[in-house]
Amino acid sequence: MPPRERDTARTRRTVLDAAARTVAKQGAGVSLDVIAREAGVSKSGLLHHFRSRDQLLLALAQDQVDTFAAEVRAAVDPADHAAGRLVRAYVKAIFDSLGDDTAISEHLLLSAALSTVPGVAEILQRDARQWEAAFTSDGLHPDRVLIITKAADGASLATLYEGGSNPAALERTRELLLSMTRGEGSFTG
Amino acid sequence: MPPRERDTARTRRTVLDAAARTVAKQGAGVSLDVIAREAGVSKSGLLHHFRSRDQLLLALAQDQVDTFAAEVRAAVDPADHAAGRLVRAYVKAIFDSLGDDTAISEHLLLSAALSTVPGVAEILQRDARQWEAAFTSDGLHPDRVLIITKAADGASLATLYEGGSNPAALERTRELLLSMTRGEGSFTG
Incomplete structure (x- = not known):
């Protein structure tokens, strides 16, 4: 450059x-x-x-989704070619960020503030559709992907709902979700 | 009175x-x-x-956890005596609140703000221990309870992460989580 x-x-x-x-x-x-x-x-x-402020806030929202997508891509194990590799990377990227309660709280406050800005919903909806498309070719049942990704998202709320994240509980949740990406305990029958 | x-x-x-x-x-x-x-x-x-302001903020945090606990109790089906009745009520109470994106955004902003107040973490930790104890006697495997409750928590983040909650997607997630409380698709083996 x-x-x-x-x-x-x-x-x-x-x-x-x-x-x-x-x-x-x-x-x-x-x-x-x-x-x-x-x-x-x-x-x-x-x-x-x-x-303008609007343009800056929209760029910030786009930057947030781009940064997270880059973190997930970086968490993909190049030696992993099994079904669920992208979902595994998603779980790893989320849990890698969960050690620091202040950072999570700041991230949630930022996301909540941005969600009120006109135009941000469209950025997030486009991003959500891209994730859905990417997961479709990841080889896991859509119900399994839905439960794993929602549970990973929910794990970040321990900071707000449980008075801080407990490292042992986070590790247990992470391992359980990763085992679910490997098709263990098939809950869709 | x-x-x-x-x-x-x-x-x-x-x-x-x-x-x-x-x-x-x-x-x-x-x-x-x-x-x-x-x-x-x-x-x-x-x-x-x-x-004082501190006393008001602590009372507010306690009120938030008490209100949610009351919503879950109200969602327990009195005719339901099967394992998982409390987890089912937890899922129903959360999803009942998910229609209104503005209310969820306000709730998350409030929770994030309160999480920074000294003394609130202790209130939330005590509440988390009470939920854990209550779930222990609800009859489901702890891993199943963990995944279902985290995924229900995570569903509320669609407002922030996906540009608003999609009623069809919420309904699908709700039904899937309720079926998991009935022991369907046993993912823990």
Whole structure:
């Protein structure tokens, strides 16, 4: 990447990270001034990358789904060619992020704040359809995929519902879900 | 209940509901003045019921877990004496609340805000232990209970992760989880 493009990408990243922190703390109504200050850039510098708050929030939502998809891709075991390899990577990517209760709480606050922004629902719906399509060719029964992925999502709520995640309980849930991706305990008959 | 006690209970309820709405919107740092205004009571009236913001936030956290426990108890089918009746009620209580994306988003924002308040973790941990004990005598394998309850919890995140909950998908997940409480598709072998 030429130096100027690299700088552009770096500033964009800095602004998105600052926006994630401030929106998680203050909600989607946070001003561009506050985000610019948190990012350590001028407001005109920020506006050079994102034309408006709406555009920044939509880019942030897209960045969140892209980052998670990249984490799942990175968690795919290249030596694993059995059915369920993508679901296994999904479970691993989620549980890898569950050690830090503060980070999860911030992530959920950010997601809840973004969910109220017009246009974000469409980004999430498109992403959900892409996951559904990807899981269709992963070789597991759709009911099994549904239960495993919902249970993995639900595990992140222990921070909010159980007063923090218990490492032993997380490990037990993770192993149980991974065993379900290997077709063990076939619950669909 | 004598009239004075009834008034006291009613004001307490009004303040807790107002606190829930304002904390969901503005976080756990919201002032007692803002909560009193939202509740339509004087600040001294509020302080008569809750001595401090900390005490109000702890009461709110306790109220949240008590309300959910009451919803689950109300969802228990009195004619159902089979193993898994409590887990079935848990699934029904969760899915009954999932129609309204705004309410779920508010509930998650409130839970995330409360999770940062000192003392709330202990309330949630005690509640989690009570659920674990109750499920122990419900007659299902603990792994099955774990997967079903986590997947039910995770279903509420469709609002945040999938751009809103899809009624057909919710119904499919609900039916699948209820069938799992009846021991169908034994996934633990």
